[in-house]
Amino acid sequence: xxxxxxxxxxxxxxxxxxxxxxxxxxLGIALRVFYTLKVQRPExxxxxxxxxxxxxxxxxxxxxxxxxxxxxxHPLGYPALLAFVLSRTxxxxxxxxxQIVISCLVPLAIGLLGAAAYGRRTGLLATVFASLxxxxxxxxxxxxxxxxxxxxxxLAFAAFFAARRVRRRGVAVAIAAGGGFALSVATAFKSxxxxxxxxxxxxxxxxxxxxxxxxxxxxxxRLAPWAIxxxxxxxxxxxxxxxxxxxxxxxxxxxxxxxGNKAPSDFLLGHAGRLAYIQWGDDEGHGFHFGSPGSYxxxxxxxxxxxxxxxxxxxxxxxxxxxxxQHPGEAIVLSIDxxxxxxxxxxxxxxxxHPTWAFAHLSQYVFMILLFAPMVFACAAILRRxxxxxxxxxTALVLAPIAALTLTVMIAxxxxxxxxxxxxxxxxxxxxxxxxxxxxLDLPGASPTGTRATPPRS
Amino acid sequence: xxxxxxxxxxxxxxxxxxxVYACGIGVRLMYTLIIQPPATTIYSDMGLYVxxxxxxxxxxxxxxxxxxHPLGYSELLAFxxxxxxxxxLAMNVQLVVACLLPPAVGLMCWAAYGRRTGLLAVVFSSLxxxxxxxxxxxxxxxxxxxxxxLxxAGLFAARRAHRRGAMIALALGGGLxxxxxxxxxxxxxxxxxxxxxxxxxxxVLTRPAGDPAxxxxxxxxxxxxxxxxxxxxxxxxxxxxxxxxxxxxxxxxxxxGNKMGSDFLLGHYGRIADxxxxxxxxxxxxxxxxxxxxxHYDDHxxxxxxxxxxxxxxxxxxxxxxxxxxxxxxxxxxxVYDTFFGSxxxxxxxxxxxxxxxxxxxxxxxxxxxxxxxACGAIVRRxxxxxxxxxTALAFAPIAALTITVAVAxxxxxxxxxxxxxxxxxxxxxxxxxxxxxxxxxxxx
Numbered sequence: 042x043x044x045x046x047x048x049x050x051x052x053x054x055x056x057x058x059x060x061x062x063x064x065x066x067x068l069g070i071a072l073r074v075f076y077t078l079k080v081q082r083p084e085x086x087x088x089x090x091x092x093x094x095x096x097x098x099x100x101x102x103x104x105x106x107x108x109x110x111x112x113x114x115h116p117l118g119y120p121a122l123l124a125f126v127l128s129r130t131x132x133x134x135x136x137x138x139x140q141i142v143i144s145c146l147v148p149l150a151i152g153l154l155g156a157a158a159y160g161r162r163t164g165l166l167a168t169v170f171a172s173l174x175x176x177x178x179x180x181x182x183x184x185x186x187x188x189x190x191x192x193x194x195x196l197a198f199a200a201f202f203a204a205r206r207v208r209r210r211g212v213a214v215a216i217a218a219g220g221g222f223a224l225s226v227a228t229a230f231k232s233x234x235x236x237x238x239x240x241x242x243x244x245x246x247x248x249x250x251x252x253x254x255x256x257x258x259x260x261x262x263r264l265a266p267w268a269i270x271x272x273x274x275x276x277x278x279x280x281x282x283x284x285x286x287x288x289x290x291x292x293x294x295x296x297x298x299x300x301g302n303k304a305p306s307d308f309l310l311g312h313a314g315r316l317a318y319i320q321w322g323d324d325e326g327h328g329f330h331f332g333s334p335g336s337y338x339x340x341x342x343x344x345x346x347x348x349x350x351x352x353x354x355x356x357x358x359x360x361x362x363x364x365x366x367q368h369p370g371e372a373i374v375l376s377i378d379x380x381x382x383x384x385x386x387x388x389x390x391x392x393x394x395h396p397t398w399a400f401a402h403l404s405q406y407v408f409m410i411l412l413f414a415p416m417v418f419a420c421a422a423i424l425r426r427x428x429x430x431x432x433x434x435x436t437a438l439v440l441a442p443i444a445a446l447t448l449t450v451m452i453a454x455x456x457x458x459x460x461x462x463x464x465x466x467x468x469x470x471x472x473x474x475x476x477x478x479x480x481x482l483d484l485p486g487a488s489p490t491g492t493r494a495t496p497p498r499s
Numbered sequence: 500x501x502x503x504x505x506x507x508x509x510x511x512x513x514x515x516x517x518x519v520y521a522c523g524i525g526v527r528l529m530y531t532l533i534i535q536p537p538a539t540t541i542y543s544d545m546g547l548y549v550x551x552x553x554x555x556x557x558x559x560x561x562x563x564x565x566x567x568h569p570l571g572y573s574e575l576l577a578f579x580x581x582x583x584x585x586x587x588l589a590m591n592v593q594l595v596v597a598c599l600l601p602p603a604v605g606l607m608c609w610a611a612y613g614r615r616t617g618l619l620a621v622v623f624s625s626l627x628x629x630x631x632x633x634x635x636x637x638x639x640x641x642x643x644x645x646x647x648x649l650x651x652a653g654l655f656a657a658r659r660a661h662r663r664g665a666m667i668a669l670a671l672g673g674g675l676x677x678x679x680x681x682x683x684x685x686x687x688x689x690x691x692x693x694x695x696x697x698x699x700x701x702x703v704l705t706r707p708a709g710d711p712a713x714x715x716x717x718x719x720x721x722x723x724x725x726x727x728x729x730x731x732x733x734x735x736x737x738x739x740x741x742x743x744x745x746x747x748x749x750x751x752x753x754x755x756g757n758k759m760g761s762d763f764l765l766g767h768y769g770r771i772a773d774x775x776x777x778x779x780x781x782x783x784x785x786x787x788x789x790x791x792x793x794x795h796y797d798d799h800x801x802x803x804x805x806x807x808x809x810x811x812x813x814x815x816x817x818x819x820x821x822x823x824x825x826x827x828x829x830x831x832x833x834x835v836y837d838t839f840f841g842s843x844x845x846x847x848x849x850x851x852x853x854x855x856x857x858x859x860x861x862x863x864x865x866x867x868x869x870x871x872x873x874a875c876g877a878i879v880r881r882x883x884x885x886x887x888x889x890x891t892a893l894a895f896a897p898i899a900a901l902t903i904t905v906a907v908a909x910x911x912x913x914x915x916x917x918x919x920x921x922x923x924x925x926x927x928x929x930x931x932x933x934x935x936x937x938x939x940x941x942x943x944x
Contacts, residue, residue: 340791402829
């Protein structure tokens with residue numbers, strides 16, 4: 042009734058989804074500003090990993106001391122960015138402003154990924170969801186690398202998907218190069234971007250090989266554009282990854298590393314029994330004591346003291362393999378536990394210890410109901426069409442980074458925080474399922490809503 | 500000729516099901532007699548049951564602290580210990596019940612969906628670790644699961660029986676089994692209540708169209724008769740339980756226990772590890788939920804009244820909820836989450852067999868939860884009327900009742916495990932295609 046009283050132009054605009062998406066996005070911006078400036082000021086929560094980043098950033102900004110192995114346990118991108126943005130007085134105010142800006146850009150980037158992967162409607166719904174998804178608001182208000190990683194990872198994959206679809210070779214190359222650059226920036230924040238991209242390209246290559254068309258050219262011809270894209274991504278990622286590698290390896294006393302030297306110690310932490318934490322030996326007075334939030338929430342009480350430093354990759358990997366050889370069954374269960382903790386953990390660190398814990402708990406339920414369940418339905422529908430259809434589907438490509446994450450946490454340790462950046466893929470998938478873009482692309486000919494026949498009487 | 504006969508025998512699923520069932524018996528024997536003899540793990544709730552059984556054997560009068568848990572299990576232990584203090588006979592009975600559980604689950608699933616579902620359910624429950632584990636602990640779970648399965652087998656079969664005599668016998672049997680299940684765990688009662696509510700709603704919704712308004716009553720008649728028969732059959736034991744419980748509880752009415760108020764407080768008093776109930780001159784209790792342990796809550800609180808004082812516990816809980824309404828809602832959801840997605844079950848996560856406890860949670864998610872989700876999704880797509888009138892809604896009703904119960908109190912994986920029999924029913928029916936036949940949804944085989 043009210044609609045009829047409105048002018049035709051306004052009515053047309055209301056009929057379009059875009060104004061509503063913009064409205065929700067604006068709400069998301071307001072929420073971020075309010076949360077970061079009033080509810081959870083990042084400066085009030087500088088501890089543990091946040092403390093590590095801020096301290097290292099101050100060293101990078103104000104000291105000429107060379108980097109040492111204990112400085113490169115985490116990728117250097119975030120402390121380097123903090124150091125760049127820190128004011129001369131060491132104030133973090135500008136960093137907070139930057140975090141808010143990035144946090145506000147994340148929904149748009151996710152919308153872009155959704156549009157590139159499945160289509161416009163998926164993109165719009167993904168923007169709506171990402172605008173209001175609490176973990177993306179929360180990590181924008183903490184001095185952690187997550188929000189930056191999410192942003193660049195999203196841009197990288199948006200480019201990968203877009204490069205697949207464009208017809209003009211020049212545009213495809215440009216987009217792939219952009220994706221490669223974004224991937225390298227994402228990798229500077231978290232190493233897991235590399236396996237995510239790797240599995241994505243493996244699945245894509247496999248899908249091209251499995252493609253079945255009467256007029257299909259030879260596999261070499263079919264793989265050529267894929268190979269070019271992979272090469273362009275590699276070349277575009279190379280400069281930053283090269284710099285990272287050179288800095289990391291130099292700091293690591295000549296032992297090769299790309300983004301950090303923590304992988305073997307994570308491997309040990311995840312495969313040395315049901316441990317609360319490990320106390321590593323000192324390296325020139327720098328000792329480490331780390332436990333996974335996953336094991337904290339499982340209330341493990343035991344701890345392990347090892348004589349070698351956390352940064353000694355060979356010693357850590359050796360100790361882990363030794364334990365695995367002695368407890369092969371338990372090692373497998375622990376690996377699966379890490380996957381469980383990543384997807385079904387009760388809440389994300391560090392928010393479960395903060396006053397906003399209730400939102401963290403709720404966001405896990407939001408994940409389960411609005412992201413995980415639709416993913417199950419989508420995968421089941423695609424799998425019913427057979428393995429070939431599943432492997433060659435767009436959804437397999439969207440799931441590839443999640444598969445990479447799963448493998449990574451199996452090898453190391455798992456917690457909900459590790460999953461949250463990869464929720465972008467769950468969001469895109471769930472939105473594509475809801476808007477039926479997924480059915481259009483991956484389930485051609487499928488009945489969209491099923492039949493409504495009366496069930497047989499019992 | 501002979502090979503054809505052999506092929507026919509080998510094609511008979513009953514043979515393979517029997518083989519797996521025999522394996523399940525072997526595993527139970529080995530686990531209970533060698534790996535985890537129940538007598539080696541008597542602490543906490545197990546200690547409470549065994550201690551109370553010893554007091555019952557000693558003819559000591561029951562007081563309010565004795566009826567925090569339903570009396571059925573302690574009474575059973577006391578009966579089996581009557582000749583002396585040895586728990587050997589109790590262990591042997593547990594073993595027998597654990598071995599009878601897979602056929603009971605199969606029976607229930609057969610009654611709910613059909614023969615193939617029943618056979619697959621026997622296979623699954625023969626090898627499902629939690630059903631082996633709780634057979635090797637002095638806890639009420641294995642007995643409760645067994646009687647709950649029999650009760651619902653009776654209820655499902657009574658719905659389908661064509662002959663009135665058979666229907667009456669099955670409903671009476673179901674009622675009796677329900678009363679025994681309730682004497683072991685109170686949650687059997689809301690499970691059956693919700694089952695009957697959904698059954699009634701479904702009957703009203705499926706009445707023939709175009710009848711006069713009064714006709715909604717006609718399809719409800721058999722339902723009402725079944726309900727009455729179940730209640731009549733359950734009344735004797737529930738009556739005895741209520742009388743004993745009320746007398747022990749200082750004449751404050753209770754049916755199976757007086758712990759409901761304190762569970763409500765434990766679940767709605769913040770993120771606490773445990774509560775110490777101190778009633779000066781009377782009793783001191785300290786309890787925490789394994790759900791809270793697996794969230795690593797560290798705060799301990801103390802309250803100046805008894806755990807058995809239901810009114811004081813409820814009052815305190817409502818006061819906290821009034822002060823923290825949002826947090827209370829989140830805590831309720833947390834309890835539901837801990838019940839379905841807790842990382843492992845108590846007390847197994849404390850024992851040497853913890854890897855099996857963890858793995859069984861993953862088995863639950865992959866083989867029971869996801870198929871149930873897909874089955875529910877397939878039925879929901881057919882519309883809400885189809886949902887409410889489906890057999891799956893009836894099988895799901897006890898799970899819904901459990902969800903409401905843990906949202907009100909506290910949640911942990913152990914509470915869910917007896918109700919896994921309904922997940923098994925739905926998942927097996929979905930896999931073998933009985934659901935497609937009965938509810939018109941899901942893959943056909």
